[in-house]
Amino acid sequence: QVHLVQSGAEVKKPGSSVKVSCKVSGGTLSSYSINWVRQAPGQGLEWMGGIIPMFRRTNYAQRFQGRVTITADRSTNTVYLELTSLGPEDTALYYCAYYGSASPGWFDSWGQGTLVTVSS
Protein backbone atom coordinates (compact mmCIF):
# COMPACT_ATOMS: atom_id res chain seq x y z
CA GLN A 1 0.00 0.00 0.00
CA VAL A 2 1.46 3.34 -1.08
CA HIS A 3 1.57 6.06 1.57
CA LEU A 4 1.68 9.77 0.71
CA VAL A 5 2.70 12.43 3.23
CA GLN A 6 2.37 16.09 2.32
CA SER A 7 4.02 19.21 3.69
CA GLY A 8 2.26 21.53 6.10
CA ALA A 9 -0.16 24.40 5.66
CA GLU A 10 0.97 27.61 3.96
CA VAL A 11 -0.19 31.22 4.11
CA LYS A 12 0.83 33.32 1.12
CA LYS A 13 0.40 36.87 -0.13
CA PRO A 14 -1.30 37.56 -3.46
CA GLY A 15 1.21 37.50 -6.30
CA SER A 16 3.61 35.18 -4.51
CA SER A 17 4.36 31.49 -5.13
CA VAL A 18 3.94 28.32 -3.10
CA LYS A 19 5.71 24.96 -3.26
CA VAL A 20 4.05 21.91 -1.72
CA SER A 21 5.71 18.52 -1.32
CA CYS A 22 4.44 14.93 -1.35
CA LYS A 23 6.65 12.11 -0.08
CA VAL A 24 5.88 8.66 -1.45
CA SER A 25 6.61 5.41 0.40
CA GLY A 26 5.64 1.76 0.19
CA GLY A 27 4.26 -0.24 -2.70
CA THR A 28 5.71 -0.38 -6.19
CA LEU A 29 7.30 2.91 -7.02
CA SER A 30 8.34 2.18 -10.60
CA SER A 31 6.26 3.70 -13.41
CA TYR A 32 3.91 5.40 -11.00
CA SER A 33 2.26 8.77 -11.43
CA ILE A 34 1.72 11.44 -8.81
CA ASN A 35 -1.00 13.94 -9.55
CA TRP A 36 -2.20 17.09 -7.83
CA VAL A 37 -5.88 17.69 -7.19
CA ARG A 38 -7.18 20.77 -5.45
CA GLN A 39 -10.40 21.50 -3.59
CA ALA A 40 -11.52 25.05 -2.89
CA PRO A 41 -13.53 25.57 0.33
CA GLY A 42 -16.89 23.83 0.02
CA GLN A 43 -16.21 22.91 -3.61
CA GLY A 44 -15.43 19.82 -5.66
CA LEU A 45 -12.23 18.23 -6.91
CA GLU A 46 -10.11 19.72 -9.69
CA TRP A 47 -7.15 17.98 -11.34
CA MET A 48 -4.19 20.29 -11.86
CA GLY A 49 -1.53 18.06 -13.35
CA GLY A 50 0.71 15.07 -12.81
CA ILE A 51 4.15 13.56 -13.27
CA ILE A 52 5.62 10.12 -13.91
CA PRO A 53 8.93 10.48 -12.02
CA MET A 54 10.66 7.60 -13.80
CA PHE A 55 10.29 9.35 -17.15
CA ARG A 56 10.08 12.94 -15.82
CA ARG A 57 6.97 13.28 -17.96
CA THR A 58 4.45 15.89 -16.92
CA ASN A 59 0.90 16.80 -17.93
CA TYR A 60 -0.94 19.92 -16.84
CA ALA A 61 -4.51 21.11 -17.00
CA GLN A 62 -4.84 23.86 -19.58
CA ARG A 63 -6.17 26.39 -17.09
CA PHE A 64 -3.00 26.15 -14.99
CA GLN A 65 -0.51 26.11 -17.86
CA GLY A 66 2.22 28.66 -17.28
CA ARG A 67 1.51 28.92 -13.54
CA VAL A 68 2.11 25.37 -12.35
CA THR A 69 5.24 23.23 -12.30
CA ILE A 70 5.39 19.67 -11.03
CA THR A 71 8.80 18.14 -10.34
CA ALA A 72 10.13 14.97 -8.76
CA ASP A 73 13.22 14.05 -6.76
CA ARG A 74 13.62 10.32 -7.30
CA SER A 75 16.40 10.10 -4.70
CA THR A 76 13.92 11.01 -1.96
CA ASN A 77 10.71 9.79 -3.62
CA THR A 78 9.30 13.28 -3.26
CA VAL A 79 7.13 15.15 -5.73
CA TYR A 80 6.63 18.92 -5.68
CA LEU A 81 3.89 21.24 -6.85
CA GLU A 82 4.80 24.87 -7.42
CA LEU A 83 2.07 27.39 -8.18
CA THR A 84 2.95 30.99 -9.05
CA SER A 85 1.09 34.30 -9.26
CA LEU A 86 -1.21 33.29 -6.45
CA GLY A 87 -4.60 34.92 -6.06
CA PRO A 88 -7.35 34.56 -3.45
CA GLU A 89 -9.03 32.03 -5.77
CA ASP A 90 -6.07 29.68 -5.21
CA THR A 91 -7.03 29.27 -1.56
CA ALA A 92 -7.72 25.55 -1.38
CA LEU A 93 -6.74 22.15 -0.05
CA TYR A 94 -4.13 20.64 -2.33
CA TYR A 95 -3.97 16.84 -2.48
CA CYS A 96 -1.40 14.62 -4.10
CA ALA A 97 -2.84 11.41 -5.51
CA TYR A 98 -1.10 8.27 -6.77
CA TYR A 99 -1.73 5.78 -9.47
CA GLY A 100 0.58 2.94 -10.44
CA SER A 101 1.07 1.00 -13.64
CA ALA A 102 -1.61 -1.42 -12.44
CA SER A 103 -4.13 1.38 -11.93
CA PRO A 104 -3.68 3.78 -14.82
CA GLY A 105 -5.94 6.76 -14.39
CA TRP A 106 -7.72 6.17 -11.11
CA PHE A 107 -6.23 7.46 -7.89
CA ASP A 108 -5.94 4.70 -5.34
CA SER A 109 -3.88 6.55 -2.72
CA TRP A 110 -4.16 10.13 -1.56
CA GLY A 111 -2.11 12.40 0.66
CA GLN A 112 -3.66 14.07 3.68
CA GLY A 113 -3.96 17.44 1.93
CA THR A 114 -2.12 20.74 2.32
CA LEU A 115 -4.12 23.88 2.99
CA VAL A 116 -2.87 26.89 1.06
CA THR A 117 -4.39 30.21 2.09
CA VAL A 118 -3.83 33.28 -0.07
CA SER A 119 -4.55 36.49 1.78
CA SER A 120 -3.15 39.98 2.03
Place this chain on the structure above:
Amino acid sequence: EIVMTQSPVTLSVSPGDRATLSCRASQSVSSNLAWYQQRPGQAPRLLIYAAVTRATGVPARFSGSGSGTEFTLSISSLQSEDFAVYYCQQYDNWPPYTFGQGTKLEIK
Protein backbone atom coordinates in the same frame (compact mmCIF):
# COMPACT_ATOMS: atom_id res chain seq x y z
CA GLU B 1 -12.55 18.46 -22.11
CA ILE B 2 -15.08 15.89 -20.93
CA VAL B 3 -17.64 17.34 -18.54
CA MET B 4 -18.97 15.05 -15.81
CA THR B 5 -22.38 15.84 -14.34
CA GLN B 6 -23.66 14.19 -11.18
CA SER B 7 -27.22 14.01 -9.93
CA PRO B 8 -28.77 14.73 -7.62
CA VAL B 9 -26.67 17.37 -5.88
CA THR B 10 -28.03 16.22 -2.52
CA LEU B 11 -29.69 12.90 -1.73
CA SER B 12 -31.54 12.29 1.54
CA VAL B 13 -31.87 8.63 2.47
CA SER B 14 -32.66 6.80 5.70
CA PRO B 15 -30.12 4.42 7.27
CA GLY B 16 -30.72 0.87 6.08
CA ASP B 17 -32.23 2.02 2.78
CA ARG B 18 -30.67 1.96 -0.69
CA ALA B 19 -29.06 4.98 -2.39
CA THR B 20 -28.59 5.42 -6.12
CA LEU B 21 -26.25 8.13 -7.43
CA SER B 22 -25.88 9.07 -11.08
CA CYS B 23 -23.00 10.37 -13.19
CA ARG B 24 -23.21 11.43 -16.82
CA ALA B 25 -20.32 12.15 -19.19
CA SER B 26 -20.53 14.72 -21.99
CA GLN B 27 -19.10 12.09 -24.36
CA SER B 28 -18.39 8.40 -24.11
CA VAL B 29 -15.71 7.40 -21.60
CA SER B 30 -16.19 3.68 -22.22
CA SER B 31 -15.76 2.04 -18.79
CA ASN B 32 -12.98 4.37 -17.72
CA LEU B 33 -14.77 5.75 -14.71
CA ALA B 34 -14.00 5.81 -10.99
CA TRP B 35 -16.04 6.68 -7.90
CA TYR B 36 -14.68 8.24 -4.71
CA GLN B 37 -16.10 8.83 -1.25
CA GLN B 38 -15.09 11.89 0.77
CA ARG B 39 -16.04 12.16 4.40
CA PRO B 40 -15.83 15.55 6.17
CA GLY B 41 -12.25 16.55 6.88
CA GLN B 42 -10.81 13.59 5.00
CA ALA B 43 -9.12 12.99 1.66
CA PRO B 44 -11.11 11.23 -1.04
CA ARG B 45 -11.11 7.43 -0.95
CA LEU B 46 -11.31 5.24 -4.04
CA LEU B 47 -14.42 3.06 -4.10
CA ILE B 48 -14.89 1.83 -7.67
CA TYR B 49 -12.73 1.77 -10.81
CA ALA B 50 -13.35 0.56 -14.34
CA ALA B 51 -16.98 1.50 -13.67
CA VAL B 52 -17.83 -1.74 -11.84
CA THR B 53 -14.79 -3.01 -9.89
CA ARG B 54 -14.65 -2.43 -6.14
CA ALA B 55 -11.33 -1.22 -4.78
CA THR B 56 -9.53 -3.26 -2.13
CA GLY B 57 -11.34 -3.21 1.19
CA VAL B 58 -14.54 -1.60 -0.11
CA PRO B 59 -17.67 -3.30 1.30
CA ALA B 60 -19.86 -5.33 -1.04
CA ARG B 61 -22.83 -2.99 -0.41
CA PHE B 62 -21.14 -0.58 -2.86
CA SER B 63 -21.66 -1.39 -6.52
CA GLY B 64 -21.05 0.44 -9.78
CA SER B 65 -22.69 0.03 -13.15
CA GLY B 66 -22.87 1.64 -16.56
CA SER B 67 -20.68 2.38 -19.55
CA GLY B 68 -20.39 4.99 -22.25
CA THR B 69 -22.01 8.13 -20.87
CA GLU B 70 -24.30 6.91 -18.06
CA PHE B 71 -23.06 5.51 -14.75
CA THR B 72 -24.57 4.63 -11.41
CA LEU B 73 -23.19 4.08 -7.92
CA SER B 74 -25.49 2.08 -5.69
CA ILE B 75 -25.17 1.66 -1.97
CA SER B 76 -27.42 -0.94 -0.41
CA SER B 77 -28.40 -0.92 3.27
CA LEU B 78 -26.83 2.45 4.15
CA GLN B 79 -24.63 2.58 7.22
CA SER B 80 -23.91 5.74 9.24
CA GLU B 81 -20.37 5.93 7.83
CA ASP B 82 -21.71 6.04 4.25
CA PHE B 83 -23.13 9.54 4.62
CA ALA B 84 -20.55 11.57 2.74
CA VAL B 85 -19.90 13.27 -0.60
CA TYR B 86 -19.37 11.06 -3.65
CA TYR B 87 -17.49 12.02 -6.81
CA CYS B 88 -17.17 10.36 -10.19
CA GLN B 89 -14.03 10.81 -12.32
CA GLN B 90 -13.29 9.93 -15.94
CA TYR B 91 -9.87 8.79 -17.08
CA ASP B 92 -10.69 7.91 -20.67
CA ASN B 93 -9.67 11.15 -22.35
CA TRP B 94 -6.99 13.17 -20.58
CA PRO B 95 -5.49 15.59 -19.85
CA PRO B 96 -7.41 16.71 -18.03
CA TYR B 97 -8.83 14.07 -15.74
CA THR B 98 -12.24 15.45 -14.81
CA PHE B 99 -14.51 14.98 -11.82
CA GLY B 100 -18.20 15.47 -11.33
CA GLN B 101 -19.29 18.21 -8.96
CA GLY B 102 -20.25 15.68 -6.29
CA THR B 103 -23.37 14.28 -4.68
CA LYS B 104 -23.86 14.81 -0.97
CA LEU B 105 -25.55 11.81 0.65
CA GLU B 106 -27.27 12.93 3.82
CA ILE B 107 -29.31 11.27 6.52
CA LYS B 108 -33.07 11.59 6.08
